[in-house]
Amino acid sequence: MAGLSGKTAYIGVAKQTAKGSAATVAKYVNPFTGGSAGPERVVDRLQETDSNLDPGSAYLVRGGAAGSPEFYVRPKSFPAYARAGLGVNTTSGAGPYVHTMTTATSSLPYMSFFRMLGATVYERLEDCLVNSISVRSEAGQALVCTLNFLGLKPTRSATEWASTPTLENEAPWFYHQGTVTIAGSTVTNVRSFEITLENNVTQQQTDDITLYDVVPGTRNLTFSFDMIFDSSTAFDEYKKFHYGTTSGTAQSTTLYTTDVTFSFTNGADIVQFAIPVAAYEEFPAEPDAGGDPVVSSVRGAAIRSASPITTWTVTNTVANAAGVNYG
Amino acid sequence: MAEFRVKSDAGVEGDVYISAPEGTATFKDGQTVTIDDSAPQLVALLSQHPLLERVDDPPAPEPESADAVDADEAQKQADSAPDFVETSDPPQGDVSGAPWDNVD
Numbered sequence: 001m002a003g004l005s006g007k008t009a010y011i012g013v014a015k016q017t018a019k020g021s022a023a024t025v026a027k028y029v030n031p032f033t034g035g036s037a038g039p040e041r042v043v044d045r046l047q048e049t050d051s052n053l054d055p056g057s058a059y060l061v062r063g064g065a066a067g068s069p070e071f072y073v074r075p076k077s078f079p080a081y082a083r084a085g086l087g088v089n090t091t092s093g094a095g096p097y098v099h100t101m102t103t104a105t106s107s108l109p110y111m112s113f114f115r116m117l118g119a120t121v122y123e124r125l126e127d128c129l130v131n132s133i134s135v136r137s138e139a140g141q142a143l144v145c146t147l148n149f150l151g152l153k154p155t156r157s158a159t160e161w162a163s164t165p166t167l168e169n170e171a172p173w174f175y176h177q178g179t180v181t182i183a184g185s186t187v188t189n190v191r192s193f194e195i196t197l198e199n200n201v202t203q204q205q206t207d208d209i210t211l212y213d214v215v216p217g218t219r220n221l222t223f224s225f226d227m228i229f230d231s232s233t234a235f236d237e238y239k240k241f242h243y244g245t246t247s248g249t250a251q252s253t254t255l256y257t258t259d260v261t262f263s264f265t266n267g268a269d270i271v272q273f274a275i276p277v278a279a280y281e282e283f284p285a286e287p288d289a290g291g292d293p294v295v296s297s298v299r300g301a302a303i304r305s306a307s308p309i310t311t312w313t314v315t316n317t318v319a320n321a322a323g324v325n326y327g
Numbered sequence: 328m329a330e331f332r333v334k335s336d337a338g339v340e341g342d343v344y345i346s347a348p349e350g351t352a353t354f355k356d357g358q359t360v361t362i363d364d365s366a367p368q369l370v371a372l373l374s375q376h377p378l379l380e381r382v383d384d385p386p387a388p389e390p391e392s393a394d395a396v397d398a399d400e401a402q403k404q405a406d407s408a409p410d411f412v413e414t415s416d417p418p419q420g421d422v423s424g425a426p427w428d429n430v431d
Contacts, residue, residue, distance in 0.1 A: 087348055090378060092333075094341035105372045107348040202426055217424030311377060322353075323346045 004118025010167055011037055011069040012114030013080045015327030019213070022126040022155065023112035025163045027325060028077035030069075033144060037067025037115045037125060039154035063209050065125035065151035067113060072172035073135060073143035075269040075316040079326050081147055082312050084111045085133030085197055089327065091320035096268050098315050099326065102308040108199060108216050109327060113149060114161060122160055127152035129214045131201040135273065137175040138192035138226075143264060143271070150201050152211045173264040173271055180225070181261040182237065189228040191295075193262050195273050197221045197310065221302035221310050223260060223275060229285050229294035238296065241283040255279055257303055270315040277303040329370045330383040332359045337378045347372055354379075 012026025041063060046056030079099040083089040087104025091097055113125040128151030137143040180190040200217030227234045236246045237258075244252030257279045263272040280300040288294070302309040320326050333343050333354050343354040350369040352360050359382055362370050373379050421427065 083346075088345065088372065089347075090343060090345045090376065092339040092341060092343040092378065098339075100378065102376065104348050105368050109348050200424060204426060213426075215426040217426075218422075219424075306375060307377060308375060320344060320346075321342070323344065323351065327346050 004120055006117070008119055009117045010115070011067070011071060012116075012164065013077070013084065014112050014114070015080070015084065015323075016110040016112055016127070019110045019127050021110075022124060025161050026112075026114040026165065028080050029114065029116075029165055029167050030071040030074065030077055031167055032069055033072060034070035035068040035146065037069050037113055037149075038065070038123060039125070040064035040066050060209060062205050062211060063153060064203060064211050065113075065128060065154045066149065067115070067125060067128075068146065068148045069113075070144055070146045073145050073271060074168050074170045074172050075266075075271070075314060076170055076318050077168045078145065078271065079314045079316070079318070079320075081130075081133065081145060082314070083326050084109060084149075085130040085147070085199070086310070086312060088308075089320070089323075091326070093315075095319065096315050096317055097319055098313060099318075099320065101312040101314075103197075103219060103310065108201075111149065111151075113151070114164070116160070119160075122157040124155045124157070124161070125149075125151045125153075126155060127214065129201045129216060130199060132196060132198045134194060134196040136192070136194035137173075137178075139175055142172040142174050150203050150214050152203075152214065170269070171266060173266055173269070175264075177266050178262060178264045181259070181263070182233075183258045187227075187233045189230055189233055190225045191228060193223070193225040195221070195223045195262065195275075195310075219309070221275065222299070223278065223301070224297065224299045227296045227298055229296050234285075234296055237280075237298075238283050238285055241280045260300070268315065268317070270313070272311075272313045274311045274313070275302045275309070276307045276311070277305040277309075279303050328364060328383065329362045329373070329381060329385065330359050331362065331373045331376075331379045331381055332357065333378055334380045339378060343378060345373070345376070 009032050010029040012029035014023035014027045016023055042061040043058055044061050045058050082101045086101040087108050088102045090100040108129045111128045113128055115123045128149040131148040131150050134146045135143055180187050198220045202215050204212045206212040239246050240256045257277050259276050260278045261274045278300050282299040284296055285294055318325050333339050345352045349372050350366050354360055374381055
């Protein structure tokens with residue numbers, strides 16, 4: 001028997017119709033760029049006093065399924081992952097199609113994730129909710145998505161799941177295809193970004209090794225970006241954050257909010273991450289004894305408003321009538 | 328009942344299909360979609376959807392009235408009401424969004 005190459009692997013995704021109704025096959029499968037996914041098995045030891053120095057007997061605490069796969073953000077598959085994390089998808093258009101993902105009001109869709117390793121391990125992770133979804137990139141690099149999900153149970157297959165689609169090979173988006181907009185104006189001095197939506201999912205266990213349910217908690221959307229500190233754009237935002245306006249000189253007593261959008265265009269394929277009301281939490285401007293240029297590592301969070309806290313939009317060639325592809 | 332349609336200035340072509348845990352809705356070209364009162368969460372979702380507008384008049388919230396119930400009637404109801412045993416851990420919300428467990 002030969003060892004298995006870790007390079008032969010994929011993560012797949014499909015939306016379930018309901019809890020307990022695992023998808024039979026993945027809608028999209030993507031190569032890993034990092035992370036993993038698989039069954040969970042929590043083992044502990046009995047702890048009690050006795051005359052033996054050996055540890056207590058081992059016992060099984062619970063089962064489960066979980067994963068934190070990383071993969072490139074590609075136009076056909078990304079709406080499936082984004083929809084799982086945000087909850088709502090709206091598809092419009094007659095080709096190209098526009099998929100607008102917004103946050104759900106109260107719940108998230110149950111998902112099935114599929115994992116293949118070495119053309120030998122085939123597992124389906126069932127009844128999963130996305131705990132967090134994050135997209136990041138920086139100058140010269142492709143956009144990478146990190147997904148964290150928690151589920152109730154795995155199922156193994158001895159062979160490849162029937163009708164598994166081929167790995168998506170569309171070109172991912174790159175950071176140099178991007179446009180960053182702050183307060184409605186394009187800025188050109190942002191060299192990296194990350195946006196993260198956390199659903200704070202809890203796994204619940206009752207009277208069985210198999211978990212009872214997974215439940216979303218308080219949603220939180222944060223973002224960060226590195227902005228080359230110049231005397232115009234960055235300094236203006238710095239002044240608004242601390243002093244309220246670009247001409248302010250006294251520390252502001254109110255919270256400055258703005259809108260922030262990261263958009264990437266590759267031909268007809270477009271992905272956009274919009275935060276309609278964002279508040280900075282940190283906007284530093286620090287000296288450097290080595291003489292390095294000043295770069296502000298900005299952090300902020302989305303603020304609740306009449307609109308969803310964030311809207312992610314993908315324009316691609318995939319139709320979704322009656323939810324056939326993205327649910 | 329709540330009625331929604333796609334905003335005329337939304338710049339949308341073709342049908343609009345919305346899928347959410349709260350329910351689904353398909354908006355054909357310019358048509359109005361009516362959502363039944365039995366789906367209040369879907370109504371809430373569509374009400375804040377960036378592509379949609381609500382075309383009926385949403386019901387105004389009911390004003391609270393301290394003297395809505397006649398005092399004598401309230402006393403009569405109180406006298407005839409059975410005694411309830413209050414648990415030490417009644418159902419309650421959690422600001423952090425944690426699921427509710429009744430440890431009792």
